[in-house]
Amino acid sequence: MLVVRQPPCRPTPAGELLLRRVRPMQTLQAEALADFLPEERQGAVVRPIAIAVNSDSLATWFLGALSDLNQQHGYLFDVRVDDQDHTLKLLRDGSVLGAVTAEATPVQGCEVLALGAMRYHAIAAPAFASHHFHAGVNAASLALAPMIVFDRKDELQWRFVRRITRARLAPPIHYLPTPTGFVEAASLGLGWCLAPDSLVRPALGEGSVVLLAQDRWLDVPLYWQHAAVRSDTLHNIGAVLRRTAASALRS
Structure with a gap:
């Protein structure tokens, strides 16, 4: 059983495990298609990148990072908002590829990048x-x-x-x-x-x-946690988040 079919539809624990594996694979697949079959990417609908962020970051420095990423790489985003102490739940259950969080300890299968303190x-x-x-x-x-x-x-x-x-x-x-x-x-x-x-x-x-x-x-330290895969997309997001946060947060 992967899905509990009730409103709202939600994954079972097995479904969460599958989602955690599938979302990074979808990102790598899109990058591979862009590298080897660029003609098939022309006019294709770009899948929004699901990421989680706390509301205070979204209201202060985070939008600047999203704007830079969109202008540089054309990324679209599916932003989920929660408290900085709870955004990791969305990463654990496979809902998002990465999350801005107050938790420094990496979720299993994830990497952590320190951003600074708000x-x-x-x-x-x-x-x-x-x-x-x-x-x-x-x-x-x-x-x-x-x-x-x-x-x-x-x-x-x-x-x-x-x-x-x-x-x-x-x-x-x-x-x-x-x-x-x-x-x-x-x-x-x-x-x-x-x-x-x-x-x-x-x-x-x-x-x-x-x-x-x-x-x-x-002072609340913030971190960017994301799936530990060798993805250009995740690398680009982490680099821009770190650069933007450096000018907005305390080191």
Whole structure:
């Protein structure tokens, strides 16, 4: 049994194993056809390359890499979005050829390329910060201040809280699945949150948000994991991702 025929259709564990083998083979087959039968590639429909990425990368630096790859090689992409701690699931089950992930340990049959670290700052609107954090960022204030979280997979805010205090907290929570909307939501006083440095800087310059802790931030290392096959396509993607990330992430 390879497929569970229920909406949505999904692979069985055996189907996932087969997908992990087949997707890299499809890429190698397309490259071989391009090398040896270029006339058959004329006018052929290019198969989109399935890759997974976290939403914050997609909202900041990742689109530039996709644009470069499309212009240089004509690649089309089928981008799947998930939290950086969960994109590897899509690689494991064979849904994608590669994934931007926070996991440095390679999945079986995959290679890992370090991209850099995305820095996150805790921010809030000036009035919100004055009201909820006038006595500082501590267990008491964090327990009462509304917190903005992307979704129930999002652990970033909780990691920051654990850096400040080891107390068990249950603050009020807004679930808001929009990375670019995080900064705007914070500036409107909806709550406090963590947001990528590149998205925070313009709002800090405008004065619509402030840093809750000048000397506290969260660096999340990111990696590109992909199927370990000798593929020109995967090599090109990795090279462009590394080059683009080098100018956007912290080494």
